Amino acid sequence: MIGCFEKILKQFVLLISLLGLLGCAPRVQRSPVGLLSSNQQEPALSGDGTKLALIVNRNGRPTVQLQEVKTGRIIQLRQLSRYQPHSSPSLSWNGRYLALIVQRRNRRMPIIEDRLMGRVHxxxxxQERIPIRLSLSPTASQLAIQVAHKGKWRIEFFDMSDKLEPDQPISNRGSSIFENIN
Amino acid sequence: MGIKLFLTIYFAFFLGGCSAYSMRPIYSLNNIFSAADSYREPYNAGRWLAALVNYNGKEKIELVDLRLKKLVPLPGINRQDSRPISVAVTADGQRIAFIRQRSDQTELMIYRRSLRTLQRIELSPKGIPQRLSLDGIGKVLAVQVSRNGRLDIDLVRIEI
Incomplete structure (x- = not known):
């Protein structure tokens, strides 16, 4: 009788464990515009996870596209068309700032679009550094850039705090997650 | 009237919308990144920076605490038989998502620092993950996936 009870108990524990594991399994879904655009590359999520920047091929040119994660709605970026081709997008926490590397004449350069103010920085x-990839901190206070310099790849940090207003979580202003590093 | 209109349009389109800015390097942070042969794929989460770092031809994932200006140990994340391809970290530095190549397989992984555990994430339909981005909280992962010569972005929702 006791042996039977133990067996049932073991099976119950196993079932609960399996259900727990299933509950934790990540759910995969395709990007909402995945079936419409071909060759989507270089995804970059905003810190709050509501916006996605990516590179798509538009008229044969790599072009950054910004969209809402939930609905797939494309958000217009009016300032960036004269800087193509685009690469390495990076978003701040709420997606106010979009940083990326562009080609201007024969030179690669980082730029940041402030979507709230409608400005491009x-x-x-x-000198002697070629930007390869970049990553903007969530508050936009500093920018990390992978540069090619003297035949090596390095990561260099740049202070943006005197140029850009902080883009902090709305419900979390002053949170210890976003300590000032400088 | 014509000249005024021309000047207005000129300033609005060519001068008003942008400005060139000489960036100020943060030398105290730049000095941290000088020991290895190369550093690439920075993922800047504010206090934390994850990157792929090459020592003597062997590449590995490193996490740097930018406030304390020191490396954070990541036991179990780097293996002799694998090569990291892309990395991302959450704003609290607790979760690291990465892609690694191991023999003939390309794997999408999540590492939890507090538990020191690795979890493999399966893509459906199957594909080859190439590059990723993680939101600040660690609930959403965006992955560039190659399938039959086409590149897609998959969104992966992760239960916390």
Missing amino acids: ELLVP
């Missing part, structure tokens, strides 16, 4: 990297 062209950023000059120190």
Whole structure:
């Protein structure tokens, strides 16, 4: 009788464990515009996970596209068409700032679009450095750039705090997650 | 009237919308990244920076605490038989998502620092993950996936 009870108990525990594991399994879904556009590359989520920047091929040119994660609605970026081709997009926490690397004449340069103010900041990297990839901190206070310099790849940090207003979580202003690093 | 209109349009389109800015390097942070042969794929989560770092031809994932300006140990994340391809970290530095190549397989993984555990994420339909991005909380993962010569972005929702 006791052996039977133990067997049932073991089976119950196993079932609960399996259900728990299933509950934790990540759910995969395709990007809402996945079936419409071909060759989507270089995804970049905003810190709050509501916006997605990616590179799509538009008229043969790599072009950044910004969309809402939930609905797939494409958000217009009016300032960036004269800077193509685009690469390495990066978003701040709420997606106010979109940083990316562009080609201007024969030079690669980082730029940041402030979507709230409708401004584009062209950023000059120190001489002899070629920007390869970049990553904006969630608050937009600093920018990390992978540069090619003297035949090596390096990561260099740049202070943006005197240029850009902080883009902090709306419900979390002053949170310890976003300590000032500088 | 014509000249005024021309000047207005000129300033609005060519000068008003942008400005060139010489960025100020943060030398105290730049000095951290000088020991290895190369550093690439920075993922800047504010206090935390994840990157792929090459020592003597062997690439591995590193996490740097930018406030304390020191490396954070990641036991179990780097393996001799695998090569990392892309990495991302949450704003609290607790979760690291990465893609690694191991023998003939390309794997999408999540590492939880507090538990020191690795979890493999399966893509459906199957494909080859190439690059990823993680939101600040660690609930959404965006992955560039190659399928039959086409590149898609998959969104993966992760239960916390």
